[in-house]
Each structure stands twice: as C-alpha cells, then as structure tokens.
Amino acid sequence: MQRRHFLYALGTLSAAGALGGTGTQALAAGPVKGATEVDDSALAGTSGGTLATWRGATPAFALEGLDGKTHALSQYRGRVVILNFWATWCGPCRNEIPAMGEVVRRYRERGLALLAVNYKEPATTVKPFLDKLPIDGTVLLDTDGAVYKRFGSLGLPATYLVDRTGNARFWRMGELEWTDVGLHGHIEALLTQKTGAAA
Template structure:
C-alpha cells in the first residue's frame, strides 16, 4: 500500500522532495494560514519512519473545547493521549479523521484518548464541520495558533503521542497511516506503561 505524506508548510507551496520528520519524503500542499529525554528503545514495534521520538519538555496547555469548557492536557494524566493538530480546510486532516477515530475506539477502554486541536479557526467554522464529520475525541480551539507553535509544528496535520505521565514521546508531521503496525506497536507499548515516567 502506498503511503501518502502531506506537509502544509508555513511559506509558499514548495517543491516535491522536502524532508519531513525522520527524513521521510513529503509532498508540499496547502500553506498553513496565518525536559528530559526519554529512552524509548524498549518500545514495541518499529514505525518504519512513520513516527519520530520526541525529545525535550512537553508543552502544557489549556484550551476551550466545543462544549465551552476549558480542557488542560494535565487532566489526562493516567491516559495515553493522541494530540492531533488539524484544520477544516486541510484535506489530509479530513481524510485521516475516520481512521484516527477507529484507532481511538479500539484502545479507548485501555486508556487511550484523543485531543483534536483545531488550528486558528472560529467556533462558527469548526462546530458545523464536526457535526457533519464527527471526531471521536475532545475537540479544542487554538484560536491564535499559540499551542501549535509551542509544539514546533510546521504543517498540518501534526500528531503527537503523549504517555500516561503527560510526556510527549512520539510525533509526526503529515498524514498518518492509522493502520500502520509500528504506530499500533507504539500505542500498545505506551498503554502498557504504568505512568511512572517523569519529565
């Protein structure tokens, strides 16, 4: 199966051949509008370049959700979190929503959650979109893109796996193949951990 990797760059649309996370070839598409190291050598599976290890501190944040309540990353301690940055205008973001939701449902009872952080769009845009294409997790609004910027992303979608202790462990810039064996191996390994890892 051929994997498609998309990169929404901050500048003008670039040429094919730019290097993404882990040195993978990515295809430029729409431009974006507008701690301590953790040893992951014992984790199960091999991502085959799908994911890169995250190094350093994990930015904390609290954002308003579609429900009008503020949700903080720290509230999810004890669970493994898929942190996904997306936008309604981002085609690969839209395409991966159903497959990402299937993974969340598969592992939810074992402690997996999804925080889907929308990049710089108003509630009036995001809510009708989610009503038509439900996202199987908590949808948050990052109205000025400040949280997105703190995670050092350069394109959409951007996905991070956060362990039970609240530490980002892996990340990917670009669309993920949510059926990837390595991706599932990393999720399984993080779910198995007790949450004693410290930042």
C-alpha cells in the first residue's frame, strides 16, 4: 500500500531563513550558530524518507494548555517528546490523530510524551473538536503562531522528535506514517539513550 504524506503549506521558504535557520533552506546549509550538535549515526532503524535529521537549535517555548496551565518544553526534559503542530481545519492533521495516539500509548510508560500544539485557533474552537476526536497528549494553544514560526515550519502538520535532553533530533512536514518501522526505530533509540548521551 502506497504511503500518503500530506502537507498544508502556510509560509514561504524565504521566511525560514529569517527564523534562525531552522527551515528547509537552513537544513540544506547546515547547523545554525550555537546549535547543539548530536550524532545520530548510532540510532536504530532508518526512516525511509519519513523523517529528516533536525540540524538547528531547538527553540525554547512555554504555552498555555487547554487545562489552563502553562507548559514549557523544558519541563519535559528526561522524556522523549513528540511535538506536533496541528489545526482543526487541517485534514491530514485529523487523519493522523488516532495513529499518533496509538504510538503515544505504546511508549508512554517508557517515557514518551506528546505535546500537540494547535496553530492559531481559540480554545472555543479546539475544545469541541477534541470532544469528538480526542488527542492522547497535552494540547497547547499557539494562538498567534509565534512558536510555530520559531521552528521554521512551512505547513501542517509538522512533527518533531525531541530527545530527553530537550534537543529536537528528527522532523517531518506533512502527515507521518505512524506505523513506519523507521519512526519506531528512532523513538526506541531515543528512549534508550541516557540523558547525557546527546549533550
């Protein structure tokens, strides 16, 4: 069965270069100044094109969640994080929610967490949507899109794998194949790594 990878484009390539070099152009150019270097050669599995290695600094952020609390990425150090940018109007985002939830449940007890960052929608829109299609993770509201822009994303959905030290290691713009053996290999490897391994 042929894999489908969808993407809702939201920005321009030129914008990525102005955002700290974390977009497509910057990836081609190499790591940005001050970025934490990590060696991914020892990671298990291959993504088969599903994931690309992240070669930029990992933006720090704190956003309000639907629970009314502020959640910072730094609070999740010690865990591996799936950081997923999505919107209720994004068909590919809706398509991958159930499969993404299965992955989170499979690895949660080993230290996997999901931060599902909604792109520029109010809580009054997000809450009714989640009543019908729940997300098995912490839902955050990026109401002005500022955090999304800092990651240099150009479309939705956009997904990043963040290691236990808080460094983004892999990413994809577009719908992920959540059953992909390479994706699971990367998650397994990041879960197995000790906290100081990628520092």
